[in-house]
Amino acid sequence: MVLLNYVVMCLIFGTTFLAIKVGIDAGAPPFFSAGIRFFLAGVILFSFMLWKKQARLSLLLHREMFFTGIGLTFGTFATLYWAEQHISSGIAAILSATAPLMVMLLQTGISRQKLSAISWAGSLVGFVGVVLLILPGATTISFSFLWLAGCIVVLFGQIFYSAGAVYSRSVIQRFQDTSPIALNAAQMMYGGAMLLVLSLFTEQVHIESMLTANAILSLLYLVFVGSMMGHTIFYWLVAKTNPVFPSTWLYISPLIALSLGVTLYNEPLYLLSFVGGITIIVGIILINMDGLKQLIGKKVSKLSDISN
Template sequence: MIIFNYLLVCLIFGTTFLAIKVGVDASAPPFFSAGLRFFIAGLLLFGWLLWRKKATLALLFRKEMLFTGIGLTFGTFSTLYWAEQYVSSGIAAVLSATGPIMILVLQTFVLRLKATTLSVFGSILGFAGIIILLLPQLAVSANLVWVIGSVAILVGELFYCMGALYSKKVIQQFPEASPIALNAAQMICGGLLLLVLSFFTEHVEVQSLFSPKAAGSLLYLIVIGSMVGHSLFYWLVAKTNPVFPATWLYISPLIALAVGVLFYGETITWVTAVGVVTVIAGTICANLDSLRQLMLRRKTA
């Protein structure tokens, strides 16, 4: 079940980059559409859990939900949505793949946790593959706005990593709460912050959200990207650890690039193919220790 849900998260999150790009290209205000996506998704999920008496309203007013929402939703997606105005969906996915490496660095140097040699090697190898994927695009896309957009995505990934690590602590702090309820609460908080940011920075024309592309993008991101994808991610964090689920960021560039070729007219060169193989090899190495531990737990159980 863990492996199946992990692969499903990889598939879902790999396609969300193009969905965001489609919405942004359709003139949907980035902060407003991001805020609407997460606030509606969180509200629907939390309302469903309230109806089933698996969540309480008091959860929404905990500071832990606000801090998690700042990391996993507000900081991550305010930068990603803004950057995808200037950076392609494939490159956005590639840059997002720095997440597992940042998590390992934070765990090793900030939390003083020991990382295995194989995990470190896998992360370095995966990052090398990301650089190989990135280099051809740098040759044709390098300009000031593109660079700022790329840096913004990296800053967002730092927020994401801190949120993923903090969310593990929150899950342990609220053992009686469903991981889905915790995820819904943080999405509501993060979505509200995005809407506040939009109020002060964007001029929103509501009709722009009703074009077929913008509406389709928003619907897909609310239901599949947020309600399904982020709930599965939170479940994986609860069942494993913050590093293992976050390695979907190594797989998502491959999916995002493939989707871009099939539906958005992007091309793949032989250099990209080398990068793909390197990323897959790095992902296997980075995950091998976690997979062994999971298999041992299953055998013991």
């Protein structure tokens, strides 16, 4: 079940980068569209959990929801949405793949959790793959301050994401009697609300720009599939595994994002990028080697019990 959900999450998140780009290219203000996306998704999910009596309104009064919203939603997506005005969806996805390494560093420094040498090696191999992926685009794009600023801003956003991923683990443990879906909905509501406040002070929102076909389709897809499904699965995986394993979708999803960029947006694909993709997959396997061994061991044990 863990591996199946992980694959689904990777596929979903691999498409969201292009969906964001489509909405922004249609004229949707980045902070406003991000805020609407997450606030609506959070309200719908939280209302559903209230109806199922698996959440209480008092959950929204806990500061943990606010801090998680800052990390996983506000800081991460304010930077990503702004950056995709100036860089391609593929480049944004690639740069986002630096988060697992940051997660490992934060997890080791804050939680004092020791990681195996093979996990560190896998993270470094994955990071090399990211460099190989981005290198062709970086060397063929004529210098642009906004392009460079967009790249830096995405990297800065991954610091928020990494901190949120590590912090969310302790939040889940602290609220063990609360569904991860409700926790995810609450933090999205806070993060979305903060994005809307940011939009209020930094953007001029023209409603007609949000009513174009591409903007509407982008928003609907990101609300119901990207946020409600994708981020709920992510939160569930954090609860079932650890902050590092779910975050490694950022090594898989860039390959999906690049493929979509090539087929739908005519973004270039280089041989070096393909090599980088293979390197990333190797890094993923190394990072999760211990977890994969445990999962394989459980599968073998279950098969053995069945045969007996």
